[in-house]
Amino acid sequence: MIQDTTKPAATPSTPLSGAGDTRIGASIRAAGITKVYGQGGADPFLALGPIDLDIKPGEFVSLIGPSGxxxxxxxxxxxxxxxxxxxxxxxxxxxxxxPISEVGIVFQDHLLLDFRTAMQNVMLQQEIRGLDAKEFRSRAEVLFERLGIKGSEDKYPRQLSGGMRQRVSIARALVHNPSMLLMDEPFGALDAITRTQIRHDLEMLWLETRKTVLFITHSIEEAVGLSDRVLVMSQSPGQIVEEIRIDLPRPRPAHLGEYPEFAKYAERIYKIFAKLGVYKF
Incomplete structure (x- = not known):
């Protein structure tokens, strides 16, 4: 088993703004969107909607709901x-x-290429886009420092723990300085301790860069711990049934139980799911 040698994210010594990070987050607005799979066929399936979204520039918004x-x-x-x-x-x-290019996407699976080192995986963005290698390398080095994986640049994915691989994936998603970051259960495969640390490090990085983030999770603690707003979805076909604004000071502590308000937010979400029939106690 590979030992996780990830360190807590460094206190900024070289700000990302000094490595080309001047782009503000993008707004995302959606009106009445639905998704039907097999549309026009004999057995179409309505998977989503209709839903509306109104995400402000630099906002951190989570979607939480049952599987499917x-x-x-x-x-x-x-x-x-x-x-x-x-x-x-x-x-x-x-x-x-x-498809838009000014976006970074992080999935539950890190999707790193086994035959490339951590830095080479991150620099793949530069190669594909044909952009300045020196600027990308400088930004990548700052991201490695900020995400607590400095010193892992020349290691291959098989030499990294799950948490370290996912941090490399986040660096790859951010190295081209996107205006928005889309994250699909990025911590779902990690152990509880690693999830707590990487959640904190992501929040600190977001506070510095203020990218617009749409974060998908099954974890109520993650949703409340990271977000400005939590959008709660119903079972398929998914619709947004409630919006919850999270008014907790930032940066937020590793143990959210320190805030009585956290328990109230969590209980509110549990009650919504119970009302929807997601939980049957």
Whole structure:
């Protein structure tokens, strides 16, 4: 078993703003979007919607809901990787009609290439986009420091723990300085201790860069611990049944139980799921 040698994220010594990080987060607006799979066939399946989204620039918003409710589908629609069956999506006020390049995506599986080192995996963005290698390398080095994986640049994925691999995946998603970060259960495969540390490090990085984040999770603690707002979804076909604004000071502690308000937010979400029939106690 590979030991996790990840260190807590460093206190900023070289700010990301000094490595080309001047782009503010993008707004995401969706009106009446639905997704039907097999549309036009004999057995179409309504997977999502209709739902509306209004995510402000630099906002951290989580979608939480039962399995199969359309959370990941919503993320794919917001990135332009999947077309909506109905409704409209705008990013920074412009209609979304194709996949966009100013986005970073992190999935539950790190999707690193086994034959490339950690740094080479991150620099893949530069190679594909044909952009300045020196600037990308500088930014990548700062991200490795900020994400607590400095010193792992020349290691291969098989030499890294699960948490370290996922941190490399986050660095790869951010190295091209996107205006929005889409994360689909990025900590789902990690142990509880690693999840807590990486959640904290992600929050600190977000506080510095203020990218717009759409975060998909099954974890109520993650949703409340990271978000400005939590959007609660129903079973399939998923719809947003409630919006909860999270008013807790930042940065938030590793142990959210220190705040009585956290328990109230968590209980509110549990009650919504119980009302929907997701939980049967």
């Amino acid at each position: 409710c359309g959370k990941s589908t919503t993320l794919l629609l917001a990135s332009g990787l999947e077309p909506a069956s109905e409704g409209t999506i705008e990013v920074d006020g412009k209609p979304l009609t194709k």
